[in-house]
Amino acid sequence: MSVRWHGPGGRRDALTAAVGLILLLALSAATIGCGSSGTAETVVSDPYATPALEGGTTAVYFTMTNGASARVTTVSTDAGGTAGFYRSEEEDGMGMSSMDPVEQLDLPKGVLSLEPGGTHVMAGPVTIELGAGDDIEVTLAFDDGREQSFTAMVRSFGDIAAMSSNDEGQPR
Numbered sequence: 001m002s003v004r005w006h007g008p009g010g011r012r013d014a015l016t017a018a019v020g021l022i023l024l025l026a027l028s029a030a031t032i033g034c035g036s037s038g039t040a041e042t043v044v045s046d047p048y049a050t051p052a053l054e055g056g057t058t059a060v061y062f063t064m065t066n067g068a069s070a071r072v073t074t075v076s077t078d079a080g081g082t083a084g085f086y087r088s089e090e091e092d093g094m095g096m097s098s099m100d101p102v103e104q105l106d107l108p109k110g111v112l113s114l115e116p117g118g119t120h121v122m123a124g125p126v127t128i129e130l131g132a133g134d135d136i137e138v139t140l141a142f143d144d145g146r147e148q149s150f151t152a153m154v155r156s157f158g159d160i161a162a163m164s165s166n167d168e169g170q171p172r
């Protein structure tokens with residue numbers, strides 16, 4: 001299960017809230033304390049996912065900007081089933097592509113984009129149909145113990161194709 005900091009609010013009494021606040025302040029202080037040492041930090045941008053029928057699989061794409069090289073050991077989603085990294089490769093001459101699982105994803109310092117035709121996340125079987133505008137939560141776990149969650153909105157295949165053709169400056 002992914003870690004959720006929002007969503008349907010559970011019952012939190014005043015004591016729990018106070019402890020949470022103190023913990024948050026302590027974490028903030030710790031973060032400030034080791035601020036400028038160029039520690040591992042990954043900023044996720046432009047996340048989106050593909051539509052999927054119930055029981056099908058969704059592909060998730062996003063860009064990661066890394067303050068230092070890092071390794072993602074697992075990826076999970078709240079869409080149901082399991083998730084993993086895969087690398088797409090075009091097979092010679094056939095116009096077909098295949099996907100090979102990537103056990104752990106090594107992130108270089110700098111920018112790494114997961115995009116159609118390259119490395120991406122596959123998740124499923126999804127428990128409910130995913131249509132344009134739906135959200136799924138994605139959690140990355142790093143080998144140093146960090147976890148990072150973000151929300152990816154489902155985009156229609158048409159929108160995704162249009163984005164790809166814009167990126168390459170030509171229709172496809």
Ligand SMILES: [Cu+2]
Pocket residue numbers: 059086099120121122
């Ligand atoms: Cu795939």
